[in-house]
């Protein structure tokens with residue numbers, strides 16, 4: 001007999017079926033043994049009576065979380081035995097065949113509860129077990145639904161999904177880069193992308209016009225708040241589009257995600273309010289104001305914060321920095337003005353805000369090489385450095401570049417808000433600790449001397 005999913009057993013009522021999965025729980029009532037079996041689709045009650053001696057003896061050995069397969073008759077449960085809480089609560093299997101596929105030791109923690117009370121270190125170390133938990137399983141499934149919706153929506157809008165490299169060169173998104181030593185070019189390093197920013201802009205030079213990617217971004221930041229060293233963004237870029245077109249597209253996409261996948265949620269205001277940066281600071285003293293009225297669990301207050309200043313003064317570094325990133329287009333292309341009064345220049349930059357969190361940011365981009373160069377100069381880069389670091393962009397822009405812009409809403413924070421989770425680790429399958437360790441894999445880890453020799457690297461201070 002071919003194995004079917006537990007959710008499909010309802011359709012087999014009156015007939016036979018075979019299922020496989022994990023032992024969720026075991027109970028006995030008098031001489032009858034009840035085993036609840038669980039697979040990705042749900043839980044099914046199996047009934048084993050002493051009349052079949054072989055099966056009964058096998059069933060007596062079985063422990064929670066063993067992996068088993070069973071076949072038998074799918075019967076309607078007696079009316080008073082129905083369980084309205086589960087989809088398959090109206091039926092049960094009277095077992096005629098039973099096999100143990102693998103045994104399990106007692107789990108290091110219970111997976112029956114929501115798990116918030118269990119130490120996160122332990123949950124992370126045994127993440128593959130933690131993911132058996134109903135809440136996390138649901139989080140993974142809902143995340144996939146949102147990503148699939150985004151894909152289908154954007155492809156219908158004419159976007160092309162393109163992967164960009166992970167081994168690349170430093171990108172200035174304001175964080176520290178993770179670097180990877182090159183074996184073939186000893187002494188040279190790749191950087192992991194802080195975002196696909198430059199690649200997506202270069203794709204606009206290629207004539208792709210509408211690009212998107214569910215992109216992994218890497219930022220080596222100090223432990224601070226609810227952050228992860230790698231996170232996922234919906235990265236998109238459009239040619240010939242103005243700010244209005246980009247914001248409308250995002251607004252439309254997010255309204256539809258909510259309507260389709262989270263219909264119980266209420267969006268407070270449509271169209272999403274647009275608030276200038278200066279107004280937001282004046283009114284709310286925040287560039288990511290929480291506009292919710294009641295802060296109940298299903299209320300969503302989206303907003304766009306627009307008209308950010310182009311530059312901010314970095315006191316520690318004694319220089320101007322781009323508020324978003326240097327590729328952002330200033331609202332003027334008067335080079336003298338940009339260089340003379342950086343503090344007065346506004347940018348075509350917008351942040352996407354939800355319930356007091358920044359869930360994305362984007363901008364129109366400088367596509368005139370001289371404007372881009374002026375911005376780098378204001379930021380304190382020497383002409384020679386500009387060409388060494390960003391020559392590829394300036395060169396590309398000499399060959400016919402369309403005006404373009406984009407945005408990159410984060411997936412992790414958005415999912416955490418929608419699923420009412422207290423942090424983004426609950427919506428990431430294999431998340432890391434605040435200090436960027438993967439407790440399950442034991443990463444980062446030392447490498448052996450041979451590997452270091454190949455890379456021509458010397459460690460001056462060994463891990464204790």
Ligand code: ASP
Nearest residue numbers: 195197362363406407408
């Ligand atoms: N690359 C930017 C970021 O990661 C987003 C964008 O400007 O499109 O924040």
